[in-house]
Amino acid sequence: MSLARKFATVASGTLMSRVLGFVREMLMAAALGTGPIADAFNAAFQFPNTFRRLFAEGAFNAAFVPLFAKEIEAGGVDGARRFSEEVFGVLFTTLLVLTIAMELSMPLLVSTIVAPGFTDEPQKYDLTVRLATIMFPYLMCMSLAAMMAGMLNSLRRYFAAAIAPAFLNIILIAVLGYAWHEGLDWLEIGHALAWGVLVAGVVQLAIVWIALLHAGVRISFRLPRLTPNVKRLLVLAFPAAITGGITQINQLIGTAIASGKDSAVSSLAYADRVYQLPLGVVGIAVAIVLLPELSRALRAGDLKEAANLQNRSVEFTLFLTLPAAAALLVISEPIVRLLYERGAFAATNGTPTVSAILAIFGLGLPAFVLIKAFTPGYFAREDTRTPMIFAAISVAVNISTALALFPTMGGAGIATASAIAGWVNAGMLLAVLIRRGQWGRDTGLMKRIPKLIVASAIMAAALWAASRYFSDSLAPGVPFYEQAVVLGGMITAGMMIYFGVVFAIGGADIGMVRRSIRRSGKAMPADGND
Incomplete structure (x- = not known):
């Protein structure tokens, strides 16, 4: 199977999950707005959801996949199965003990880690504790599922692992639909959503x-x-989890800091859902597929193929994420208004705050995706320590910057800190790969990056001008269908401008796109069941 089909298989499942996530967040915004119940649910959900992203979106695979792949080569599928059973026994037991301990200590965790700012509001604090207690076993399910997903990815069966996360959103959408039909109040909706997560x-x-x-x-x-x-595995897994989930760790820290102001937690969560679409579809797909491919190339001693895979993956991610970042920067407000501004969300006037946070997240988007493309260069060589050190530095930058900016900027300050920390982390990862001679210099990539930036800037200017021209059709109170048609037309036109310019000035060509998504011929053939 070509690298294109592998990216597409993982990305299609992730895209389905992200689109359904939009629907979920639209319904949640209408039902709960940015009020106290929304704050409590988002803070409680952030805790197990952080661990879900740590494990399910590539971090566990970073440690498990190379070892599992070695066992397949050394002892065949039976040898790999025996290894996976050894891991399963340890993982299941550890998770069971951890879950019990966390459930018993949830009040302390919420007051010190999850949402310390809620302690001044006893009702919100108590609700957060109850919801987090219901949802935390989700971590155990998703950690075991992540191990099995890593096995499937190593066997080149990507679809089930990619499609499974969509069921979280399917179930929560069903819960919100039931809540609307039955006329449940805000508190009942919060509890129903928590049980839906489990x-x-x-x-x-x-x-x-x-x-x-x-x-x-x-x-x-x-x-x-x-x-x-x-x-x-344990030696590799802990630093890999820290490194692979650095974006999520920074988000958890941001949630804890944001709990000091009303509506900040839910505002960050709504903005996060939007920028997670390009991050998930491109970044996570590349990370999941690149790691096993890069591991195989390095084990075969094919350094040229390894360098080609790394450069093409960066080329592919920038080709798609730079215009996405530019669009989020200039048209975040109409995007937020279209997606969320109705019901309780409109009543709390959350659009200006959420759109400002989203625009800043857009500035960090390329960095978040590049981290996903750079870390396999370490993990495939079983070096999880170096990126963990960089992740720790990134966390320190994030915490210090967020604490400095939050008092004056609110949620936007936390988003700014996250974006800065992302770029610091990506820069360190790339610099050390180059210094070690583990990142081959690619002349074509270096020439194309400035042209991709120029094309994205031209598209952003066009979108900004269009948003001014159609401002009356994108204003508050305009019917949803009119906003959707106008914004959809603007985005479509922006895409046409970007692709037209980028091909015209040589930032990309058909050959480059094919090379970026085609795997060279030495890898094993797929079994046709992906």
């Missing part, structure tokens, strides 16, 4: 488990033992 975790775990059975791999529980392979 059910979604069970469903997603079932999906990847069934996919593994179809792949001919059955995992049996073994008593936990620290075998040499498991010890090696």
Whole structure:
């Protein structure tokens, strides 16, 4: 299977999840707005959801996939299955103990880590504790599902692992639809959503488990033992989880700081949903597919292919994320108004705040995606320590900047801190790869990057002018369908301008696109069941 089809398989599942996520957030915004129930749910959900992203979106794979792939080569599928059973026994036991401990200490966790600012509001604090207690077992389901997804990715069966996350949004949309039909109040909606998150975790775990059975791999529980392979995994897994989930860790920190102001937590969550679309579709797809491909190239001693994979992945991500970032910067307000400004959200006048946060997140988007493209260069070489150090530096930058800016800028200050920390992290990752000679200089890539920036800037200028020209059709109170038609037309025209300019000035060509998404011929053929 070509790299294009692998990117597309993962990206299509992620795109479905992100689009459904938009629908979910639109319904939540209409039902809860940016009020106290929305703040409590988003803060409570951020805690297990951070761990979901740490594991399910590539971080666990960063440690597990190279070792699992080695076992496939050394002992075949049976040897890899035995290794996975050893890991499963340790992981299941550890997660069970962790879940019990977290459930018992949830009041302390909420008051110190999740939302310390809520302690001044007893009702909001108590609700956050209850919702977090209901949702935390979701972590156990998703961690086990992440391990099975890593196995599927190593076997080149990408679809089930990519499609499973969509069921979280499907279930929560169903819960919100039921709440609307039954006329539930805000508090009842908050509790119903929390139970929906837990059910979604069970469903997603079932999906990847069934996919593994179809792949001919059955995992049996073994008593936990620290075998040499498991010890090696643990040595790699912790720093890999910290590194792979640095964006999510920074978001968790941002949520804790934002809990000091009303509506800040939910405003950040609504903005996060929008910029997660390009981040998820491009960045996560590249990270998931690039790691096993890069690992195979390095094990085969094919350094030229490894360098080609890295450069083409960066080229591909910038080709798609630079225009997305530019669009978020200049038309964030009409995007937020179209998606969210109705019901309780309109009553709380959340559009200016959320759109300002979204525009700043847009500035950090290329960095967040580049981190996903750079870290496989370390993980494929089983170096998880170096990027963990960079992640720690990034967290320090994020915390210090957020604390400095939040008192005056509110949620926008937290978004600014996150964007700055992202660029610091991406810059350090690239610099050390170059210094070690593990990133081959690519003349074509270096020539194209400035042209991609120019094309994105021209598109942004056109979108800004169009937003001014059609301001009456994008104003508050304009019917949804009119806003949707105008904004959809602007985005379509912006895409045409970007692609037209970028091809005209040589920032991209058909050959470059094909090379960016085509895998060279030495990798094993796919089995046709992806």
